[in-house]
Amino acid sequence: MTLAATTRSETTKQFSTSAWWVLAIVLFVYIGFTAAVLGFVFSAASTGALGSEAPQLPSEGLAETLYSTATSVGYVFPLLIGTLMVTAEFRHSTLTPTFLATPRRGNVLWAKLAVAVLLGLLYGLVGVIASVAPSAAFLAGYGLSTEFDTVETWALFGRMLIAYVLWVLVGVGVGALVRNQVGAIVGVLVFTQFLEPVARAAASFVDWLTEFTKYLPGAASDALVGASVFTAGVPQGATASDPLEWWAGGLVLLGYAAVFIVLGYLFSWRRDVS
Template sequence: MSARESFPRLLLAEWTKLRSVRRWVITLLGAAVLTIGLSYLAASGSRTNINEHAEFVGGPHGDPVADAFYFVHQQVTGDTTLTVRVASLTTEPFRRDVSMGSDRMTRLEDRSPFAQPAAGIMIKDGTRPGSSYASVMLTATQGVHLQWDFDADGRGSASSGARWLRLVRSGATITGYESADGAGWQKIGTATPKNLPSTVEIGFYVSSPATVYTSRGGGNSSVGEQPTSARAAFDNVRLGSGGTWRGEAIGGEDRLGEKGGVRGGGQVTEADGAYTVVGTGKVGPRPPDDDMVEIALVGVVAGLMALIAIGVLYATSEYRRGMIRTTFAATPRRGRVLAAKAIVLGTTSFLVGLAGAVGAFVLAIPVLRTHGFTPPGFPRPSLLDGPVLRALLLTAAFMAGVAVVGLAMGLLLRHSAAAITITVVLVLGPLIIGMILPGSSPRWLMYTTLAGGMATQRAKPPTITLAEPWALIGPWAGAGAVAAWVAVTLGLAWWQLRRRDA
């Protein structure tokens, strides 16, 4: 019998061992049930009132946005062209740390082009916060950008000095240009805002997002904001309609998620056709950091405990009953036996984990929607959404990886209770420690332990604003940490199998 023929038979033999023990099959089914049940209970206890805040702003696509700035504008109808020169842009210095109440808080770095102080020109569907717009702006640190509808961004030059800007409307298309001298123009790109009627507001503006400070640790997290302002000088303002410019603070209260706030405002002064504008506030996306998918999958922790037990017992039971000698007599190459066990257990655990994750998502999401997790703050997630599908598949892979680590621990220790305890501690210990440690210090703990695999449940990007430590890293980093543990523990188990008697 060749090696290629024997390995499928070895897989079949290992699968027969796994499914023939009734209590193991029941425990595998229980892992899925525990995942679904705990997720449902967690969803039942989770609530938010983010959409009930009067100052909450929804954008043209229904997503939560920030739309606060100082706008010097006038009304125009039809196609138009606005040209200005941003002669200067100055911003407030920021502080790295601040004290808010009893908390020492650290500045949250946000390198998004939507989070930069900016001075530029804008065309907008009226002055209602959240309405469609397109703008060309000079940012404080990231050069020139063309942005529209709070989520689309086109990069221009990296210039940080004085810059000429031009915005041209032709029907539904907005084109942005920039120039160093007002003579030679470079096209930045084109924008197609969702809702831009014939009559719009057009003008120049200044924005300066609040500085966000955060503190986490001890099982809690807090977020606060300090308002900032920027000052810009505009000259060579050219608009064909020749109307009267008027200044207005757009937006009322600008805030992050459900915490903190900064009052929008500013002013404009004019002298000999040159304008000095002071503004505050942010124009850009502002989704809450809370993740519906993560909340819906929190029951994975319970399912993991059952899979760890199965993984360990799948290894130790043969030693306890003396069946391992028969297995090695039939297949002397012990590495092949280990590979077959890992493949059978990993595949089975992945399917069980996927069933539990999908079931938890399907049951928990409707419950969350009845508890305030609704648009615009929380768009409805779908099983076919890329981030959701990724979270479900990686979560199942995480559960399978932990089960295989349990298998390796069982082979290394040959003692069920010890192997189960150690594997459980490897998952839960870093989670508990990470909840207690302050700031971003638990990040490396998540990068290097099985607990990092909890990050696979998140559909949103990493953040430091939440209490759970796994939110500090991305899902692929968490999956990588688990994969490393699988490789190392299986390698050690293979080494032990080769050097020790059965």
């Protein structure tokens, strides 16, 4: 089977079940709710509506910070989506007939990567809409600028889409390397929701640690996007670090994807499947 035919087969495989739109709905609801809560709190805090005792946030850059909720909070979704693309096939043994029809396993992996790019753009669009709509509504409601008239804001949206694509590719690499679906999902959640957040929080108080944590995948993703709700302000007594340039953050995240994909192909993808 040619690469084009394999890619068509993979596309049909991904969109022939309800999983893709169920995940899209969950992503939209999760990001939309989070963005609405943050939009209300940050906008109110920026205008002093929370009271004189509440800290007042600067309005400069507030729109970009709120819009970035889709990536700074929701990046685990494209990562899991990419992981599930591969581990679900190992779990349900659907790779067996695929490899029988396409003995050149490299073509199957390339086809999955092509479909991963498509899924990254699709879910990225869902995430951007879910974060921008409520955020812009609260900004406008409190008389703050939505920044829709600036090129920087639209460039931010473009980088968010790129981040989603790269996260799905990282997920495909993780899924190819770790065949066990439960193990892969648990590993992804433990790293993204516990290990990296703790390391980045610790780096806020330890100068030398920031030179390492800024190369972690989540930090690289934030650098690529150029904004994050987690770096909107530095806690009192914490140390600020210079993030990577946006293009460097993208390259670091792409590097993670490449390493996982190559390792997955060398040590897992070519092994026998039952």
